Amino acid sequence: MNTWHKLKWPIIALALVLLFNFIFSSGFFQVEIKNGRLYGSLIDILHRAAPVMLISLGMTLVIATGGIDLSVGSVMAIAGAVAALLLTKTEQPVAMVIIISLAVSFLFGVWNGTLVGLFGITPIVATLILMVSGRGIAQLLTDGQIVTFDNSAFEFIGRGALLGLPFTIWLVLFTFILLTVFTKKTAVGLFIEATGDNEKASAYAGVNTNVVKMLVYAICSLLAGLAGLIVATDIKAADANNAGQWIELDAILAVVIGGTALTGGRFFFAGSLLGATLIQALTTTILTRGVPVQWTLVVKALVIIAVCLLQSETFRRFILPRWKKVTV
Amino acid sequence: MSDPTHLPLLQLRGISKSFPGVKALAEVDFTVRRGEVHALMGENGAGKSTLIKVLTGVYQRDGGSALFDAHDINPKTPQDAQRIGISTVYQEVNLIPHLSVAENICLGRQRSKFGFLNWREIRRRAEKAMARLGIAVDVAETVANCSIAIQQLVAIARALDIDAKLLILDEPTSSLDEKEVERLFGVMRKLKDEGLGIVFVTHFLDQVYAVSDRITVLRNGNFVGEYEAASLPRIELISKMMGKELSEADFKAADRKEHQRGETPLLHLENVGRRGSLKPLNLEIFEGEVLGLSGLLGSGRTETARLLFGVDQPDSGTTRLDGNPIKLKSPRQAMERKFGFCPEDRKTEAIIPNLSVRENIVLALQVNQGWMRYVSRAKQNELADKFIKALNIKTPHAEQPIRLLSGGNQQKVILARWLASHPRLLILDEPTRGIDVGAKLEIEKLVASLAGEGMAILFISSDLEEMVRNSHRVVVLRDRKKVCELQGGEISESAIMHAIAKAES
Ligand SMILES: Nc1ncnc2c1ncn2[C@@H]1O[C@H](COP(=O)(O)OP(=O)(O)OP(=O)(O)O)[C@@H](O)[C@H]1O
Ligand SMILES: [Mg+2]
Secondary structure (H helix, E strand, C coil): CHHHHHHHHHHHHHHHHHHHHHHHCCCCCCCEEECCEEECHHHHHHHHHHHHHHHHHHHHHHHHCCCCCCCHHHHHHHHHHHHHHHHHHCCCCHHHHHHHHHHHHHHHHHHHHHHHHHCCCCHHHHHHHHHHHHHHHHHHHCCCCCEECCCHHHHHHHHCEECCEEHHHHHHHHHHHHHHHHHHCCCHHHHHHHHHHCHHHHHHCCCCHHHHHHHHHHHHHHHHHHHHHHHHHHHCEECCCCCCCCHHHHHHHHHHHCCCCCCCCCCCHHHHHHHHHHHHHHHHHHHHCCCCHHHHHHHHHHHHHHHHHHHCHHHHHHHHHHHHHHHC | CCCCCCCCCEEEEEEEEEECCEEEEEEEEEEECCCEEEEEECCCCCCHHHHHHHHCCCCCCCEEEEEECCEECCCCCHHHHHHCCEEEECCCCCCCCCCEHHHHHHCCCCCEECCEECHHHHHHHHHHHHHHCCCCCCCCCEHHHCCHHHHHHHHHHHHHCCCCCEEEEECCCCCCCHHHHHHHHHHHHHHHHCCCEEEEECCCHHHHHHHCCEEEEEECCEEEEEEEHHHCCHHHHHHHHHCCCCCHHHHCCCCCCCCCCCCCCCEEEEEEEECCCEEEEEEEECCCCEEEEEECCCCCHHHHHHHHCCCCCCCEEEEEECCEEECCCCHHHHHHCCEEEECCCHHHHHCCCCCEHHHHHHHHHHHHHCCCCCCCHHHHHHHHHHHHHHCCCCCCCCCCEHHHCCHHHHHHHHHHHHHHCCCCEEEEECCCCCCCHHHHHHHHHHHHHHHHCCCEEEEECCCHHHHHHHCCEEEEEECCEEEEEEEHHHCCHHHHHHHHHCCCC
16 A cells, blocks of 8 residues: 555556557557567567666665765766677677676776765765766777677677567566565665665664665666666667766656655665656657657656656645645 | 633644544643643653644644634644744754754844844844853854754754743753753743743653643543642642552662672773763773763763764773773674663664664664574564563554654654663663653663663663662763762762762862
């Protein structure tokens, strides 16, 4: 009941978007099977949303501690660049390519976590440093060029399919389950929520709040790296200039729509996934409706503002009594 | 003198208020006359704070009527209530931590000339407001750096600073020492003579009888009755609050002055001090003993506790645990050695507001067990239910976020957190703050039995009576320095007071 209460408005918004498509876009709900793989707009939305979904899962944990990670887009670019370089310049097996690029992403997360946890730098400032310099690092790695590669085994990450579904969707599902188990079947979730809700009291109760922060930034960066690999395999290239640009904003929005408060505390993975899906569904709808490009951002913003307002207790208290009075 | 057509200042009739799962107020009547101090009494969770919040627009009432100064009122926000002349100090001190004392006192009330603030006047006004309570503090100091007692006084000063017809004080004295309480009472009596109505909530019965003219008792959200303070004996007041007949015998604390303490000290401080907060101190803490730490506001009691628990680090001296020197850099390290610390400032240092009662209780235990050894959900539920019962915590269920509990019940949950972790040394800084008379006795019994089982307990309280009842040994601090130590039969309120008052030689 509580979960429903939290997620009511994003679910309704998503349902409305789908309903709109049901009425106005013929074939939106069609799902075809080609070469043992499902195709269709719905599948496409989930597939396209996968990078934001992965990052939003990590961002959920960061935000739950009361922090924020602006550097995820740059970490994506770095992961893509590292992978592309390893594929084109070395003979590393694909597994090593993946492991090394994810490990690099993880280390950048540890860096963020160190700045925030150990040195007490404000998260927005600490991660801004990597947001700016990280893209520079990616550009240095690739000499400012788009590095293309051709490796079908590696490309499976972003283009492969498993049991009829895009592999990206499986990745999201797997990460979601893994993180849920990791946070709910150990004390990690409790410590994260406690730290975000009242850091001082948590520290007084013995929670190692520094390690908690280190952990969440590291996880967030690791997932950003994974998202970076998906994006790179999708275009078969590392594009240091554009990969992951502005994605932190979509991820943060997804988390907020999903019911995790920016002030920290309770977190909801499922809500974040729902938020990311809503954002992508909107984008896809706008694109397929042929709305002039300059309108897409405005429409997206309007829908999201509506969801956020309806979720806000203050707003509802302000508006609903008047509304009820009118209907009675 | 009483004119029959003259309406009382405030008349609440049939006030009801429910929250999900809780009927906080059921048809409560409450009347305050001009020029009286009216005590609002009841156990933890009886509905006192809720009644005040309904009256002042923090919550909207579900039913009933409110007549104030001959007008029907229904304030929608606390600002509304302030505008019509109701000034309130809420139980959970509501100051803005990063602003200065002066700004907190004058916030929203500054006169500005073309939008410019007159800082000199703000300062002067704040200093005057604090001086009225006999407190000399630097009003430029940030509130977050002030002790909880000073914060409480700032909140009171803020409430006194405006012209009001009704002044409401919800447990204003819970962190104050006798001296400050006396000052406050002086101000209250003066305001009363000027014709103000004053509502006063406290769990200290002495204080109730010292200033109140009338008493209204609530129990479980129900109105029990209104009484003249002078004609309601203390024991009867307690009976009315608890809803059962009591006799003096129920309040004789067990005689537990005899105790079995360890041979060698568990913890031994040699000249441990910290510049600016505590002068070098020698202290021995034994297993099986309740050591009381007494002294006035700012005498170094809390500072000692913080050094012991690793919140602050000493810059001189040695601390020995079981004879071995230790250096604690954080509370976490203290907990690794099985220490526990129930801090004084519940709101900022203890509760995790949005987490459930269950999670708040298991937190310290979970920390002791480590990240990966998750306390099973079944065990958590069992613990939560056990303490909810043992400490009589009033909550609809263990999953209720702790911030929705009444102040005293939050305090009980925090106590439960430390009891559940079962430390070797338990530091209790004002553990009964905001706790009602009945529960206080239960907690005192619990403290005694824990010491009986071999736990070392450091007990800090500004309530001398409680200090005398609970401690096997008392160390008195004054001006951040130890001035004397009392044992067994030497412990008495007068001995402690004497030690505190004794001029430095
Ligand atoms: N916002 C809220 N939501 C749900 N329950 C609440 C809320 N506020 C208060 N309650 C419940 O209402 C009851 C009365 O609480 P209240 O704070 O008025 O008690 P109180 O008499 O002030 O107690 P104390 O002496 O501990 O301060 C309690 O059981 C409390 O849990
Ligand atoms: Mg209260």
